[in-house]
Amino acid sequence: MVSSSPKEMNPTLYKLIEIVFGAVLVGIAGMVIGGQAQYARMWTRDYSAFFAALCGIESAMSAIRGKDDITNHLVSGSGAGLALSFLRQGFKLRPAHALSSVAVFAVIQATIYKVKETIKSRNAQDALYTEARAMLSMLGLEEYEKNFKKGRLTDPTLPLLTDRELREVNIPPGARLLILDHIKRYPKMVNRK
Numbered sequence: 001m002v003s004s005s006p007k008e009m010n011p012t013l014y015k016l017i018e019i020v021f022g023a024v025l026v027g028i029a030g031m032v033i034g035g036q037a038q039y040a041r042m043w044t045r046d047y048s049a050f051f052a053a054l055c056g057i058e059s060a061m062s063a064i065r066g067k068d069d070i071t072n073h074l075v076s077g078s079g080a081g082l083a084l085s086f087l088r089q090g091f092k093l094r095p096a097h098a099l100s101s102v103a104v105f106a107v108i109q110a111t112i113y114k115v116k117e118t119i120k121s122r123n124a125q126d127a128l129y130t131e132a133r134a135m136l137s138m139l140g141l142e143e144y145e146k147n148f149k150k151g152r153l154t155d156p157t158l159p160l161l162t163d164r165e166l167r168e169v170n171i172p173p174g175a176r177l178l179i180l181d182h183i184k185r186y187p188k189m190v191n192r193k
Contacts, residue, residue, distance in 0.1 A: 008015070021166060025156065032120065046084060050080050050084045051077075053079055053080040054077065057076040058075075058076035061076060063074050069113075070110055070114070073110055074110050076109060077102075077105040077107070077109025077110065078103075081101035081102045081106065083094040085101040085102075097174050125149075128154040129149060129154060129155065129159060130156070132148050132158060135158070135179070135182055135183075135186070136148070137177075139179065141175050144175060147170055147171055148169065150166065150169060152166065161179070161183060162177075163180065166179060
């Protein structure tokens with residue numbers, strides 16, 4: 001059976017696909033920037049090793065520690081930066097260059113992790129307001145979505161709403177009447193009480 005989303009895919013296979021995809025993109029970027037096939041080969045070689053180190057270390061850290069957090073990403077970014085430095089300069093590598101690569105890629109990986117977590121958190125929070133958002137849109141009251149979020153008036157609370165709660169989140173009388181009438185008439189919400 002073929003998985004329909006990356007979340008359902010085998011993590012090792014997903015990392016392998018990331019490495020191959022990253023190598024192809026970097027090869028194309030090298031050819032565009034350098035204009036010659038030798039640059040594409042060099043960039044593909046270097047960044048394939050970089051992505052392999054990054055994904056391998058990240059997977060190993062997740063397996064060893066039993067969780068996926070910012071520490072795993074800091075360590076994998078550091079290790080991948082060090083691998084890239086060695087690949088580019090060999091044993092002539094100067095410690096200052098190695099340390100700067102380690103620091104830069106650790107910060108990049110940590111930033112990417114934080115951005116992903118922020119997006120996940122927002123998506124999870126928005127999922128709690130699906131019915132509320134649809135109702136407000138249907139009534140032409142989209143501007144009050146932020147009031148619902150501020151008051152934490154999530155979908156499960158809709159059947160419980162009264163004029164008092166809507167007043168507390170600063171929704172004006174006309175809009176309150178429309179919302180309460182809609183909740184009373186809408187069968188799905190009435191059946192959840």
